[in-house]
Structures are given as structure tokens and as C-alpha cells.
Amino acid sequence: MQKSILITGCSTGIGLNAALTLQKRGYRVFATVRNPNDIExxxxxxxxxxxxxxxDNDSIEQTLAAIFEQTNRQLDFLFNNGAYGQPGAIEDLPxxxxxxxxxxxxxxxxxxxxxxxxxMRTQGHGRIIQCSSVLGFVSLKYRxxxxxxxxxxxxxxxxxxLELKDANIQVSLIQPGPIDTKFRAxxxxxFNKHIDIEPSAYKDDYLVQIERLSSKNPGGAMTLPSSAVTKALIHALEAKRAKVRYRVTTPTKMFSLLKRLLPSCWLDKLLAKG
Structure with a gap:
């Protein structure tokens, strides 16, 4: 029986790769986008x-109503993915x-x-996968x-x-590190919308950050394509018992280990260079 999945943030990057890949695997994919100009x-x-x-709660209600009409009010999987990063030092952040x-x-x-x-409770099963980040457990400056x-x-x-443990609804986190997407753009x-660099004590650092965010290169040897996240997603969807966390990219795996092993002051010194 064809499995159904709703994916958010499908305009580009992780969401788009996941939607196209899962559709080829036989899933019924409901791809969603924030910008209606991307639909066509x-x-x-x-x-x-x-x-x-x-x-927008009205947007959520209307979209779910349209999807549930197609599925007879059923949905096997949800992949929450659509997100963005707001750069800026804490003291400069409105x-x-x-x-x-x-x-x-x-x-x-x-x-x-x-x-x-x-x-999912009514149908007796479901899986929810949340796209987190390496920055969900370690912190970098200006992020x-x-x-x-x-x-x-x-x-x-x-x-x-924990709350859904007895409801046959599995919940997983995917923690990507650097992925080749439009995240930096x-x-x-x-950043340009909210941060005024001129009066900031971090102006010189901001100029470096702007240059990095403006770069067209994929971000270095440790940057992986969006398909690396999709691979983890497929396991979370299809394994008999999904993992609690999927650590994607070398930096995520490395910092997960270092956070357990290093004293906080040592880890801070390492992260401060990032």
C-alpha cells in the first residue's frame, strides 16, 4: 500500500531532494513550499x-484540509524541514x-x-521526523x-x-552539519534585513561573515549534498525501529563526540574559532 508523506520546505535543497527521491521510491509525496511562486x-x-x-495558522488548516481530502484523512509520515538561519550577535539581534x-x-x-x-493516533501509526542541526547541540558565534x-x-x-511512546508514533531527529543548499544565501x-553592522562592536567579523555567506562555492570538503540527509530520512521512514538521532556530516559526528569528552572550557575554545 502506497505510503504518504508531507514534507515542508521543498522549494530547494534538502526538502526538494527528499520529495523527488521518495516519489521515485513509490511514496505519495505532498511537497509544500512557503513561496507560492515555486508551486508550478x-x-x-x-x-x-x-x-x-x-x-500562518489559516495556511496550515487549508493545506491540511486539501491533503486529507486526497488521503481520506490519513497520513503516514511528516518531515518537518523548512527553516532558515538568522545570523547576528546576540547584542545586535532585534x-x-x-x-x-x-x-x-x-x-x-x-x-x-x-x-x-x-x-496518526486514529489510524494507529505514524512517524514524525524533525530536521534539526549540529547547532541543535553545540553553539557557534553569531548564530x-x-x-x-x-x-x-x-x-x-x-x-x-516520550509522550508518543505508546501511540505507535515514532519520532526522530536528523542533525545535519554543512549541506550544499541555499541556506547561506x-x-x-x-542578516541584511535585521542587522545594522555600522555601530556594532562586531563590524569587522560581520564583514568576514558577509563574504562567507555571499560565496558561491559549496563550503568545503566536509559539505555534503542534500542526498546525504535524504539517506538518513529513508532509514527513519523504513527501518523497523527508527533511530532517535541521525547525525549527518563529519562535523556533526565529531562535535557529538567532543561534547561528551571535552570539558566545556576546552570545547568553547574550539567553537570560538568556528
Whole structure:
């Protein structure tokens, strides 16, 4: 029987690769995008695409209604993926920018997920996969808003996993490190929107960050393609017992180990160079 999955953030990168790959594997994929201008492009790729802005409750309600009409109110899997990074030092970060980060990266995911869980309970099964980050358990300078949203996501997801233990709904986290996507370009847009570099004590560092975010190269030898995340996602969907966490890329695996082994002061020295 064909399995169904809703994926958020499918315009490019991880979400798009996951949607195309799973469709080829026989899944019924409901690919969603925040920008309605992307719908036709994804439809031309053969995807069943919907507009979904997770920061808008009406958008969530309307999109789920349309999808559930197609599936007789059933859904096997949810992959929460659509997110962005807001760069900037904590002291330069407007509180409004922090709220925007959490609305997209946490609160919107929560709203969508809690509307889907009752459907999974009724049908007697389901799996929820959350795309976190290496920055969900270690922190880097000038990534405070993103760090905070992903740390919060990890805590919320761990709690949800415990609460759904007896409901036959498995919950997993994927923790990518550097992946070749448009993440940096989107981060630069967010940076320019909210951060004023001129009066900042971090101006010189910001100029370096702007150059890095503007670079067209994929980000170095440790940067993996989006398909690396899709590989982990497939295991989370198809394994009899999904893993709690999937660590993708060498930096994620390395920092997971170092966080357990190193004193905090030593780890801070290492992270401060990042």
C-alpha cells in the first residue's frame, strides 16, 4: 500500500531532494513550499505541491484540509524541514528577529505537528521526523537565534517522543552539519534585513561573515549534498525501529563526540574559532 508523506520546505535543497527521491521510491509525496511562486516549478518536476506557510495558522488548516481530502484523512509520515538561519550577535539581534526565527523554525512546526498527531493516533501509526542541526547541540558565534531555535526543537522533540511512546508514533531527529543548499544565501538575506553592522562592536567579523555567506562555492570538503540527509530520512521512514538521532556530516559526528569528552572550557575554545 502506497505510503504518504508531507514534507515542508521543498522549494530547494534538502526538502526538494527528499520529495523527488521518495516519489521515485513509490511514496505519495505532498511537497509544500512557503513561496507560492515555486508551486508550478515543482509541479513541472512531477510533484504534488501545495502552498504552506507554517507561520500562518489559516495556511496550515487549508493545506491540511486539501491533503486529507486526497488521503481520506490519513497520513503516514511528516518531515518537518523548512527553516532558515538568522545570523547576528546576540547584542545586535532585534527581539523581533528572534521571534521571526522561532515562528518559522519552532512554533510553526509545532502547530503543524499537533494537528497531524490526532490523525496518526486514529489510524494507529505514524512517524514524525524533525530536521534539526549540529547547532541543535553545540553553539557557534553569531548564530544565536538559529542555535536557540534548534536547541528548543531538540527539547520539544525529545519530549514528544516520550509522550508518543505508546501511540505507535515514532519520532526522530536528523542533525545535519554543512549541506550544499541555499541556506547561506537565505541567511544573508535575513542578516541584511535585521542587522545594522555600522555601530556594532562586531563590524569587522560581520564583514568576514558577509563574504562567507555571499560565496558561491559549496563550503568545503566536509559539505555534503542534500542526498546525504535524504539517506538518513529513508532509514527513519523504513527501518523497523527508527533511530532517535541521525547525525549527518563529519562535523556533526565529531562535535557529538567532543561534547561528551571535552570539558566545556576546552570545547568553547574550539567553537570560538568556528
Amino acid at each position: 516549478r515543482l509541479q513541472n518536476l512531477g510533484l504534488d505541491c501545495y502552498h504552506l506557510d507554517v507561520t 527581539t523581533a528577529a528572534l521571534r521571526e526565527q522561532f515562528e518559522t523554525n519552532l512554533f510553526g512546526w509545532h502547530e503543524l505537528t499537533k494537528r497531524i498527531i490526532p490523525v 544565536g537565534a538559529y542555535n536557540a531555535s534548534k536547541y528548543a526543537l531538540e527539547g520539544l522533540t525529545d519530549t514528544m517522543r 537565505n541567511a544573508l538575506t535575513a
